[in-house]
Amino acid sequence: MNTEEYLALDFKDNMVLDPANRREFLKRLGGGIFIFVTLGDWTMAQEAARQRGGRGTPSDFNAFLRIGEDGRVTCFTGKIEMGQGPITSLPQMLAEELEVPLDSVDIVMGDTDRCPWDMGTFGSMTTRSFGPALLAAAAEARTVLMELAAEALQVPQEWLVAKDGVVFDGRNKDLRRTYGELAKGKKIERHLQGKPSLKDVAKYSVVGKPLGRRDGRDKVTGKAQYAGDVREPGMLYAKLLRAPAHGAKLKNVDTAPAKAIAGVQVVQDGNLVAVLHELPDVAELALAKVKAEFDLPATGVDDKTIFDHLLKTNPQGRAVAEGGDLAEGRKLASKTFEQTYLNSYVAHAAMETHSALAKVEGDKATIWASTQNPFGAQNEIVQAIGLPAQNVRVITPFVGGGFGGKTRNTQAVEAARLSKAVGKPVQVVWSRAEEFFYDTFRPAAIVKISSGIDDTGKVVLWDYDVLYAGERGAAQYYAIPNHRTTARPSGWQGPPGSHPFATGAWRAPGNNTNTFARESQIDIMAAGAGMDPVEFRLKNLSDPRMIRVLKAAAERFGWTPATAPSKRGYGVACGMDAGTWVAMIIEAEVDAKKGTVQVKRVVCAQDMGLVVNPEGAKMQVEGCATMGMGYALTEEVHFKDGRVLDTNFDTYELPRFSWVPKLETVLIDAKDSPSQGGGEPAIILMGAVIANAIYDRTGARLFQLPMTPERILAAMRKA
Numbered sequence: 001m002n003t004e005e006y007l008a009l010d011f012k013d014n015m016v017l018d019p020a021n022r023r024e025f026l027k028r029l030g031g032g033i034f035i036f037v038t039l040g041d042w043t044m045a046q047e048a049a050r051q052r053g054g055r056g057t058p059s060d061f062n063a064f065l066r067i068g069e070d071g072r073v074t075c076f077t078g079k080i081e082m083g084q085g086p087i088t089s090l091p092q093m094l095a096e097e098l099e100v101p102l103d104s105v106d107i108v109m110g111d112t113d114r115c116p117w118d119m120g121t122f123g124s125m126t127t128r129s130f131g132p133a134l135l136a137a138a139a140e141a142r143t144v145l146m147e148l149a150a151e152a153l154q155v156p157q158e159w160l161v162a163k164d165g166v167v168f169d170g171r172n173k174d175l176r177r178t179y180g181e182l183a184k185g186k187k188i189e190r191h192l193q194g195k196p197s198l199k200d201v202a203k204y205s206v207v208g209k210p211l212g213r214r215d216g217r218d219k220v221t222g223k224a225q226y227a228g229d230v231r232e233p234g235m236l237y238a239k240l241l242r243a244p245a246h247g248a249k250l251k252n253v254d255t256a257p258a259k260a261i262a263g264v265q266v267v268q269d270g271n272l273v274a275v276l277h278e279l280p281d282v283a284e285l286a287l288a289k290v291k292a293e294f295d296l297p298a299t300g301v302d303d304k305t306i307f308d309h310l311l312k313t314n315p316q317g318r319a320v321a322e323g324g325d326l327a328e329g330r331k332l333a334s335k336t337f338e339q340t341y342l343n344s345y346v347a348h349a350a351m352e353t354h355s356a357l358a359k360v361e362g363d364k365a366t367i368w369a370s371t372q373n374p375f376g377a378q379n380e381i382v383q384a385i386g387l388p389a390q391n392v393r394v395i396t397p398f399v400g401g402g403f404g405g406k407t408r409n410t411q412a413v414e415a416a417r418l419s420k421a422v423g424k425p426v427q428v429v430w431s432r433a434e435e436f437f438y439d440t441f442r443p444a445a446i447v448k449i450s451s452g453i454d455d456t457g458k459v460v461l462w463d464y465d466v467l468y469a470g471e472r473g474a475a476q477y478y479a480i481p482n483h484r485t486t487a488r489p490s491g492w493q494g495p496p497g498s499h500p501f502a503t504g505a506w507r508a509p510g511n512n513t514n515t516f517a518r519e520s521q522i523d524i525m526a527a528g529a530g531m532d533p534v535e536f537r538l539k540n541l542s543d544p545r546m547i548r549v550l551k552a553a554a555e556r557f558g559w560t561p562a563t564a565p566s567k568r569g570y571g572v573a574c575g576m577d578a579g580t581w582v583a584m585i586i587e588a589e590v591d592a593k594k595g596t597v598q599v600k601r602v603v604c605a606q607d608m609g610l611v612v613n614p615e616g617a618k619m620q621v622e623g624c625a626t627m628g629m630g631y632a633l634t635e636e637v638h639f640k641d642g643r644v645l646d647t648n649f650d651t652y653e654l655p656r657f658s659w660v661p662k663l664e665t666v667l668i669d670a671k672d673s674p675s676q677g678g679g680e681p682a683i684i685l686m687g688a689v690i691a692n693a694i695y696d697r698t699g700a701r702l703f704q705l706p707m708t709p710e711r712i713l714a715a716m717r718k719a
Helices: 003-007 019-029 040-051 086-098 126-153 179-183 216-221 280-289 306-313 326-332 374-385 410-422 432-438 511-529 533-539 544-557 614-633 681-698 709-718
Strands: 032-036 064-067 073-077 105-109 160-163 166-169 172-178 187-190 236-240 249-254 265-269 272-277 291-295 318-323 335-343 355-361 364-369 392-395 426-429 445-453 459-467 483-488 570-577 580-590 597-607 662-667
Touching: 064 126, 064 179, 073 086, 073 126, 086 105, 086 126, 126 160, 126 166, 126 172, 126 179, 166 179, 172 179, 236 280, 236 410, 265 410, 272 280, 272 410, 306 445, 326 445, 326 459, 326 483, 335 511, 355 410, 364 374, 364 410, 374 392, 374 410, 410 426, 445 511, 459 511, 511 533, 511 570, 511 681, 533 544, 533 570, 544 570, 544 580, 544 597, 544 662, 570 681, 580 681, 597 614, 597 681, 614 662, 614 681, 681 709
Parallel strands: 032 187, 073 105, 236 426, 364 392, 459 483, 597 662
Antiparallel strands: 032 064, 064 073, 160 166, 166 172, 236 272, 249 291, 265 272, 318 483, 335 445, 355 364, 355 426, 445 459, 570 580, 580 597
């Protein structure tokens, strides 16, 4: 079944994975073999969700696949596809371990009725967390099929070979059974005692093969369906009354002028005020007729004063890494360096705004939503409309970008509440202005570093304090004997009232900020030591994998040592994220009159363990580098007294095609290491590597993201 056929299914046919309904679930799916396995961490995660009240799958299985009578294989996963590529890489993994042709594998993603519970798609965890469960399921299925074939052919199982969806006798290939023949008319739930034997990585032929995206053609031709493209008979479009500022309170509202428009329905439920019509432009016209009065906040906080505000909150934190003695480090240091680094709020700015279509009929609801966590959306909707979880189905079509912003599902809840109120399907698609206002932002943050080097260029002191970015990427990996890393607060959201609006995860949350600060500080110390920035890093590294990626990047770049500022415009940075080691070297040009930066070349080396799809991994690195130029150079949310002043891309500037440099990716051959995350690591380096390139070219050091032309010119004047 392809994606289009899946989306065309009769969505009234609800199915659930609760234990009591497993038999009915199997019956509805028809003939085929279903394999359920138990696998350590994945099982524990789902069991934890179940204990928190979620509808997690029972602990006797956690990955799920189907082998149909026609021999086609369907993978069911709670993960979703928003551009990161699991729609291609997960079938690769399944085909490899199951021993079936890749083109015989279909995938169903993000359907709460048809897929096992999943925590959500974020953190570059699809391959490294769900992948092992999927491989184990495939190995289990292959073993069960060989058991069935041994019984059918009446030969010892050790004589049999599984290949290309067929089990045959290795001595006589005429003795054979296809997977389809073995599955025909059967519903088999079998468990193996102990863990299944996985295929030797050295024998892989599908995993590790570079493949283009299987969803690529549909997306570039416009055939791909997103939540905003779904239509239901009789559906209404909703436009909602929005407050002009965060913290504003609705005093009174007059909806009579909107009601006077033919065909318009008005829903008012507390602070939820919406107008609905069968045509979206009429609904928008009606919303403009609604008269509302709000009490507006006067916080005195804006994008200029926010850092003073955050410092005053002074949240409690904890040491996330420490060793040695800081006082001893200060004694050993011949030079010390004290710096403060800032980053402003950043929007997700995904191409697709938050969208959802809800159809509530009696005691059942179906919601098509652009979401990164379908099961989280389901729970939110359950709480909002009071239906039992098994009666609420969330279906996730393709998602047009999330970057952490679509882990919240406000639009899905709004659509469900409105559909329940009017008894018809209702679609909510946020405008770009609503997206900027109601989406979460990457939090503004502050990093203070006190560091020191001895006469030989060894780092002997490292005191690192990060406020509001969180601890991801904060702990340093250099061989520093006396160090402490403190995160305040321990997460990135902070106590109530610290931020003027909602903050949330933004691609590699926290690590962009922490890597910008750390790798800028490392460069400052290299210059202070009179050393080449690559040699300085190598001198202070002991991690062999980090040394390997740095050397690989330097070799591909053609690095020649020089002390910064060398006027070449070269920047270097290293980092770790999602279990992946990454190093980057760039060349950049700075316009001394305009303060603009043109990144000319990017070389990125990445050690992510076994690479499932090298072409997909390369795409992710290139996407990270391109997107990262935005937060590094231009992306900044302006606001005042709760009002978000950026409402579209005329003032909030994203990277443009003219910015894109020459991009080169080096994927380290590490087949013997488990697959790690590839969706985010490269982006964490862009702030630091560009800052270091600006310094190398001009001698001007930047301490705040984004490094706008105004800030660059000011730094150049100061330098």
